Amino acid sequence: MSTAMNLGTKAFKPRPPDKGSFPLDHFGECKAFKEKFMTCLRVNHFDNSKCRLQCKEYLECRMDNQLMAKEPLEKLGFKDLTDTPPSEVKDAKPSTA
Template identity: 85%
Template structure:
């Protein structure tokens, strides 16, 4: 007795990748950011602490283009690089 398989009866539903895995940037949408980060690493003897701004920009590019899940930058370790809130920025120029 043979068993027939119905390959067409199930539909594949894609789901977002698990945290820590993400699709490759096949179209090079964030290539310029990646290249800046890699140049910074080479220029600083691969000391990634010197390239945190470039790393932040690269991750923001990936999140903006849905190449990775959106995460608050504070959770990714960039709290110290975040812009000051507008309420504080306006008080710096006042006498």
């Protein structure tokens, strides 16, 4: 009887989460980064502009552990905190003053 019920079910096909939805960190892979960010927020009376570096590190951890889609940090609002790509440093002309 249970076999007849299983014949009509479709196989489960996992798919990546929709943009903007974040899987839970079940294994605590980014817990230390989250705690560091939350502590910074509490110390700074929840002024998130003072905790941007901690936020960036937390998001990088989530991307590295496939807990969110990989996005360029510039798109996430961290252009000022990213390192200058080596090609731009090499192409920069020295100033002659």
